[in-house]
Amino acid sequence: MKARIAVVVALAMLALATAAAHAHPLGNFSISHYAGLEINAAEVTVRYVIDMAEIPTFQELQDTGLVADVDHASVKPWSARKARALAEGLRLEIGDRRLPLEVLSHETIFPPGAGGLPTLKLGVVYRAALPAGGDGSLELRYHDENFAERAGWKEIVARAGAGASLVASTAPATDRSRELSDYPTDLINSPPQDLEARVTFSRAPGAVVAATPAAGPPALRPNAQAAPNAFADLVARSQPGVGLVALALLTATVLGAFHALEPGHGKTVVAAYLVGSRGTAWHALILGLVVTISHTAGVYLLGGVTFYASNHVVPEKLYPWLSLGSGLTIAVLGVVMFMRRFGGVEDHHHGPGGHHHQGPLGHTHTHAHDGLLEHTHEHGAEHSHANAPVSLRALVALGVSGGIIPCPAALVVLLTALSMHRVGFGLVLIVAFSLGLAAVLVAIGVLMVYAGRLMTRFREDGPWIRRWLPLTSSAVMTLLGLGIAVQAVAPWMPR
Amino acid sequence: MSKHARLGGPARLILAGAALAFLVAGVVSAQERTTDQILRFHQSRVAADPDDPLAHNRLAAAYVRKARESGDLAYYALAEQAAQRGLDLVASGPAAATANTLLASVHVARHEFRQALSRARAALDLNPADLTPQAVAGDALVELGDYEEAARAYARLAPLTGPRHPTSRLAWLRFLQGDPPGAVALMRSAAATATTANPVGEPTAWTRAQLGALLFHTGELNGAEAAYRDALVAMPRYHVATAGLARVAAARGRLREAAEHYRKALDVVPLPDYAAALGDVYTRLGREPEARKQYALVEYIGRLSALNKTVYNRELALFLADHDLRLPEALELARKELEARRDIYTYDVLAWALYKNGQAHEAQAAMSEALRLGTQDARLLFHAGMIRRALGEPDAARAALARALALNPQFHVLHAPVAAGVLAELKAGR
Numbered sequence: 001m002k003a004r005i006a007v008v009v010a011l012a013m014l015a016l017a018t019a020a021a022h023a024h025p026l027g028n029f030s031i032s033h034y035a036g037l038e039i040n041a042a043e044v045t046v047r048y049v050i051d052m053a054e055i056p057t058f059q060e061l062q063d064t065g066l067v068a069d070v071d072h073a074s075v076k077p078w079s080a081r082k083a084r085a086l087a088e089g090l091r092l093e094i095g096d097r098r099l100p101l102e103v104l105s106h107e108t109i110f111p112p113g114a115g116g117l118p119t120l121k122l123g124v125v126y127r128a129a130l131p132a133g134g135d136g137s138l139e140l141r142y143h144d145e146n147f148a149e150r151a152g153w154k155e156i157v158a159r160a161g162a163g164a165s166l167v168a169s170t171a172p173a174t175d176r177s178r179e180l181s182d183y184p185t186d187l188i189n190s191p192p193q194d195l196e197a198r199v200t201f202s203r204a205p206g207a208v209v210a211a212t213p214a215a216g217p218p219a220l221r222p223n224a225q226a227a228p229n230a231f232a233d234l235v236a237r238s239q240p241g242v243g244l245v246a247l248a249l250l251t252a253t254v255l256g257a258f259h260a261l262e263p264g265h266g267k268t269v270v271a272a273y274l275v276g277s278r279g280t281a282w283h284a285l286i287l288g289l290v291v292t293i294s295h296t297a298g299v300y301l302l303g304g305v306t307f308y309a310s311n312h313v314v315p316e317k318l319y320p321w322l323s324l325g326s327g328l329t330i331a332v333l334g335v336v337m338f339m340r341r342f343g344g345v346e347d348h349h350h351g352p353g354g355h356h357h358q359g360p361l362g363h364t365h366t367h368a369h370d371g372l373l374e375h376t377h378e379h380g381a382e383h384s385h386a387n388a389p390v391s392l393r394a395l396v397a398l399g400v401s402g403g404i405i406p407c408p409a410a411l412v413v414l415l416t417a418l419s420m421h422r423v424g425f426g427l428v429l430i431v432a433f434s435l436g437l438a439a440v441l442v443a444i445g446v447l448m449v450y451a452g453r454l455m456t457r458f459r460e461d462g463p464w465i466r467r468w469l470p471l472t473s474s475a476v477m478t479l480l481g482l483g484i485a486v487q488a489v490a491p492w493m494p495r
Numbered sequence: 496m497s498k499h500a501r502l503g504g505p506a507r508l509i510l511a512g513a514a515l516a517f518l519v520a521g522v523v524s525a526q527e528r529t530t531d532q533i534l535r536f537h538q539s540r541v542a543a544d545p546d547d548p549l550a551h552n553r554l555a556a557a558y559v560r561k562a563r564e565s566g567d568l569a570y571y572a573l574a575e576q577a578a579q580r581g582l583d584l585v586a587s588g589p590a591a592a593t594a595n596t597l598l599a600s601v602h603v604a605r606h607e608f609r610q611a612l613s614r615a616r617a618a619l620d621l622n623p624a625d626l627t628p629q630a631v632a633g634d635a636l637v638e639l640g641d642y643e644e645a646a647r648a649y650a651r652l653a654p655l656t657g658p659r660h661p662t663s664r665l666a667w668l669r670f671l672q673g674d675p676p677g678a679v680a681l682m683r684s685a686a687a688t689a690t691t692a693n694p695v696g697e698p699t700a701w702t703r704a705q706l707g708a709l710l711f712h713t714g715e716l717n718g719a720e721a722a723y724r725d726a727l728v729a730m731p732r733y734h735v736a737t738a739g740l741a742r743v744a745a746a747r748g749r750l751r752e753a754a755e756h757y758r759k760a761l762d763v764v765p766l767p768d769y770a771a772a773l774g775d776v777y778t779r780l781g782r783e784p785e786a787r788k789q790y791a792l793v794e795y796i797g798r799l800s801a802l803n804k805t806v807y808n809r810e811l812a813l814f815l816a817d818h819d820l821r822l823p824e825a826l827e828l829a830r831k832e833l834e835a836r837r838d839i840y841t842y843d844v845l846a847w848a849l850y851k852n853g854q855a856h857e858a859q860a861a862m863s864e865a866l867r868l869g870t871q872d873a874r875l876l877f878h879a880g881m882i883r884r885a886l887g888e889p890d891a892a893r894a895a896l897a898r899a900l901a902l903n904p905q906f907h908v909l910h911a912p913v914a915a916g917v918l919a920e921l922k923a924g925r
Contacts, residue, residue, distance in 0.1 A: 027569035028799055029765045055765050058795050062788045114800045149732055149763050151565050193531065425544075 026183060026191060028114060029055040032153035033144055033195070034180045035090075037171070039130075041163025041203045044092060044140065046101065046126040049220070051180040054113045056150070057120040068110040068118035079106040083124040089146035092128050094138055099128035111222030121180065123220045137167045137202040144195040153183055153191040158199045165204070171197040181221035245425075252429040256436025285442050292438035299430050331482045338475055530564055530697075533557050541577070548590045551581030555597040562604065564697045566734060566764035568802055575601045592622030599631040603638070606805050608836050611635040626652050630661055637664075640837035642671065642868065658692040663702055666709065671839065673869035675713045675902075682706040686722075690729075700730035707739045711746070712872060714903035719743050734763040741772065746905035750780050753908070767793045767807050771814050775908045790818060808832050809844050816848045817909075826852050839865045839875070847878045855885040873899040873906035877914045884917065893921045 026032060036047035052060060061068060066078045083106040092099045104125040113119040130138075142156065158171040166173075171194065177183050183191070537554040544550055558574035561567075575598060582594040595618035602611035615632035618625070629648045636645035646668060652661045662685035670678035686706050689699040707722035720743045726736035741756030757773035760766075774789030796803060797811035809832045815825035829848040832841050846861035862879050880895030896918040905911050 027567040028803075029567070054799055055792075055796060059765070059792060062791065117799065147762075151567055151764075 026053065026153055027151060028053045029150070030152040031056050031147040031150045032177075032180050032183075032191075033146065033155065034153075034175065034177065035142065035144060035156045035197075036175065036179070037140075037142060037156065037158040037197070037199065038161045039140065039158070039164045039166070039199065039201050040161035041130075042132075043130055044099065044128045045104070045161075046090065046092070046124075046128070046142075047179070048086065048090070048124045048126060049180045050086065050120075050122045050146070051153070052120040052122075053152075054117045054119055057110075057113075057118055060120060061118070068120070070109055075108050079108045079122060079124075082106075082122060083126075086122075086124065086146050087126060089144065090126070091141070091143040091145065093141045093143075094131060097131065099130070101126040101128050107220055109220045109222070121220050121222075123179075137200050140199045140201065142171075142197045142199070148195060153177055153180065154194050155180075155192045156194045156197045158197060160201060163204050164201050167200040167202055169197070169199045171199065178221070248425075248429060249432040252432035253436035253439075256433035256438075257440045258436075288438050288442035291441060292434045295437065296430055296434040299434075300427060530557065530561050534561055546584060548581040548584035548594065551577045551584065552590060552593045552597060555581065555594070555601075559597060559600055559604075560697065563701070564730075566766065568604070568806065571601050571604050587621060589622045589625065592618040592625055592628070595621065596625075596628045596631060599628060599635070603631060603634050604806075605802065606638070606808075606835055608635045608638045612639070626655060627659070630664065633661065633664060637668065637671075638836045638838050640839065640841075642668065658688055658698065660688070662688060663705055666705070670709060670712070670872075671868050671870050673871050675709065675871050679706070679709050679713060682709050686725075695729050697730055697733075700726040700733045700736060703729060704733065704735045704739055707736065707743075711739070711742060712903065712906075714906075716743050716746055716905075732759075732763055734760040734766070734769075737763070738766075738769050738772070741769075741776075745772070745776055745779075745908040746903070746911075748905075750776050750908075754780070765792070765796060767796045767810050767814070770796065771810070771817075772908070779908050790814075790820075805835070808835075809841060812848055813844045816844070816851045819851065822848070822851050839868060839870060843875050843878055846882060850878070850882050850885060855882055858882045859886055871898075871902055873902045874910070875899075876902070877906070877910055880914065881917070884921065889921050889924065893918060896921070 030051075030053045032049075032051040034047075034049040034051075038045045038047070057068070060066060064078055065074060067074045069075070080103070083103045087101040087103065090101060092101060104127050106122065106124045108120065108122050110118040110120055142158075144154070144156070155175055155177055156171040157173060157175045158166065158169045159173050160166045176192065534554075534557045537550065537557045540547070540550040541554050555574045555578035558570045558577060562570035562574060578594045578597040578601065582591055582598070585591050585594075595614045599611045599614035599618065602608070602614060612632055612635040615628040615635065618628035619632070629651045633645045633648035633652075636642070636648060649661045649664055649668065652659070655661075662681055666678045666681035666685060669681055682702070682705055686699070686702045689702040693699060703722050703726035707719045707726065710716075710719035710722055720740065723736040723739040723743065726733055726739070730736075737756050738760040741753045741760065744750075744756060745753035754773060754776045757769055757776060760769050761773065770789045770792040774786040774793065777783070777786035777789060793814050794811065797807045797814070798804060808828055812825050812828035812832060815821055815828070826845075826848040829841070829845040833845055835841075842861045842865035846858045846865055849855075849858035849861060859882050862882050865875055866879060876895045876899035880892045880899060883889075883892035883895060896914050899906065899914055900911065900918065903911075904915075906914075
């Protein structure tokens with residue numbers, strides 16, 4: 001027993017010590033409101049909590065002669081009076097009818113605030129009888145007119161109780177402040193400012209109309225935290241976890257690798273060139289990296305322009321539209337790619353792969369790309385340049401010309417990051433994406449150099465690579481783009 | 496078909512999409528949003544990208560705006576955290592300059608004027624192209640009593656046009672320099688500019704309320720009332736304007752109406768000067784118990800927290816001196832304030848506290864500092880007159896008191912009658 005008392009005393013001292021250091025979390029003149037509506041078959045209960053910070057508490061004590069001590073004789077009568085007075089400011093209506101509120105219970109506590117000065121918390125449970133009958137759904141309107149102009153946390157929640165169910169509600173079912181005892185006040189959480197709610201509910205036919213809820217007063221608790229100073233937490237919390245980042249990077253790398261296998265990229269240049277010129281593994285490495293770097297640079301350039309724009313235009317106005325634009329662009333790209341791949345296998349034959357060779361070395365493969373590897377192998381020796389030494393300059397020029405134009409897939413990665421408002425992270429993702437691309441390109445090059453024979457069996461233009469992979473990716477792109485676009489316009493959608 | 500042509504299609508699509516987004520963004524930017532909406536947006540930006548210094552700066556700016564609108568000093572702490580985080584992320588360049596400017600304005604709000612000045616100067620070093628920090632530097636210099644340097648800082652802002660031109664700041668400087676009509680004219684122009692930029696919102700309401708305050712100083716009660724009502728049109732329930740209306744009503748002798756307005760202002764933001772003024776109105780009404788409650792509230796707010804003790808220190812010193820409460824403490828608080836700032840109003844409060852403590856000679860020395868710019872403020876001249884009388888200089892006393900009452904015969908609900916009484920006494924004693 002003694003030990004228990006010691007613990008209680010120690011806890012109280014701790015509470016006082018923390019209270020001494022901080023003011024009320026919502027500023028020392030705030031008055032916060034909380035209303036928990038519970039709708040039953042026959043009645044509505046309102047758990048109503050008022051949390052007054054130091055200054056309004058002082059004013060209340062001054063005005064009413066209330067003494068800030070829960071055991072003082074002034075507290076109970078004051079609570080009862082205040083509970084009735086506050087009921088005047090609470091409008092609970094169905095149709096034109098205002099439902100009278102009856103006080104079921106009330107409780108007052110005085111948690112210490114700044115410098116141990118008292119703050120005040122009053123909890124009241126009100127009950128209002130619902131009109132009998134009325135099948136179908138009814139709309140209940142709640143309006144809190146108490147202390148409307150004073151700063152504070154203003155929260156309403158609505159739940160269905162016994163014999164009733166909610167059809168629609170403008171108020172959430174769960175609260176954010178644990179009945180005004182735990183305010184998540186930090187840089188990125190603004191206090192809710194809800195003083196009105198509309199709840200549509202229906203009652204189960206033949207529901208028991210006698211259920212009286214256990215009408216204990218709201219369990220009043222002192223504030224869990226004191227001053228709004230959770231910034232460090234916020235940064236730690238809102239940073240995506242290391243696992244998530246790793247997953248995103250891995251995904252981007254894999255996407256890049258897949259992308260390298262898709263037709264229409266610089267890897268064909270690499271392959272053809274290496275095979276044609278009998279290059280070395282070193283050449284394959286250089287060329288793969290050059291393509292990757294130039295490819296990244298192209299995307300970065302576009303990303304940089306967007307990044308710059310987003311920092312010089314008022315972003316709260318720009319971002320939703322940028323997201324919408326990005327989403328629609330991605331979706332349209334997806335559709336275009338899908339259509340092309342779905343119906344345009346032929347097109348692909350004359351597609352990007354076939355003409356990558358154009359350029360620095362001045363030679364042109366005029367043949368279609370079907371069966372490139374066998375083809376080049378068969379005819380490789382006929383090319384006049386076949387035995388010419390491979391210059392670094394030529395390699396770089398070739399890689400740049402093949403990689404500089406940003407490809408749709410990489411843009412999708414960037415635009416997705418953009419729509420998540422994480423441009424910096426997007427740029428890192430592009431690096432991962434390009435690394436994946438490079439790894440596969442270099443691997444293909446090396447394999448071709450050292451195991452050309454083996455590679456001839458790898459039908460790069462087989463139906464899986466040429467058709468289903470692009471079809472799937474373009475379908476995913478379309479859905480992703482539509483998702484982003486819908487999310488962007490969601491805030492303006494009627495709720 | 497070349498690769499370039501083929502990839503040109505999607506590239507063009509993307510460019511077209513981006514162009515469309517920018518176009519629509521431009522149209523949408525014409526719409527205004529409330530401070531809470533702006534705040535929520537920037538909160539989401541910071542949550543989405545905790546490493547973006549610009550997002551932190553904008554969040555800090557939104558918090559400064561919220562603090563100004565609500566009068567709740569707690570928001571300055573959040574503004575400081577956000578700006579400091581922005582500065583931690585980028586220590587150089589324009590973004591760091593902006594963060595420093597924001598920190599400087601937070602320091603001004605907290606009455607840490609020297610830190611404000613050094614932050615503003617750091618911002619100017621980091622990004623000489625941006626003149627905004629000059630405004631904050633000027634504000635800090637005004638509070639520090641370095642009016643010439645403040646005028647130079649404001650003068651560097653002269654090339655700016657529109658709401659960024661320091662017209663309202665120059666208006667107050669003009670007032671301090673003893674030219675109330677010039678100040679009113681400048682503030683009228685500032686109010687017109689603010690209205691053109693945005694007819695509603697705190698900036699316009701603030702400028703109109705400042706015009707009301709200047710007009711009150713010149714005794715133009717009708718003009719002051721109109722300006723305060725205009726401010727309430729720009730921002731309903733704006734406590735500064737509501738308190739201004741209370742002051743006008745009190746000056747007209749409509750004490751019940753004044754009490755009503757002060758109560759309304761206190762319901763929104765309980766500032767100690769409002770409570771003190773309401774207490775004075777109750778005193779004039781003979782409602783002593785209610786007056787005492789308001790006076791107790793003044794002290795309670797003034798001592799509530801360390802921040803309140805700094806920000807409301809001078810108010811509390813003046814309050815104690817005005818009401819003959821714990822006068823040695825009033826003097827102590829006034830001397831403490833002089834360490835934070837050496838502007839004419841701090842010298843005035845020091846002079847008044849010295850006078851109340853029976854140190855008329857020291858009071859006179861402080862008062863001459865307070866009047867060094869020739870400011871035409873009835874309160875200052877009332878204090879000067881009372882000190883002169885205590886020194887046995889009836890002519891100087893008479894001149895100062897007459898001047899105070901000529902500026903505004905009802906400059907204060909309690910002090911104006913005192914000034915009139917003493918003046919009559921002095922005239923009779925001649």
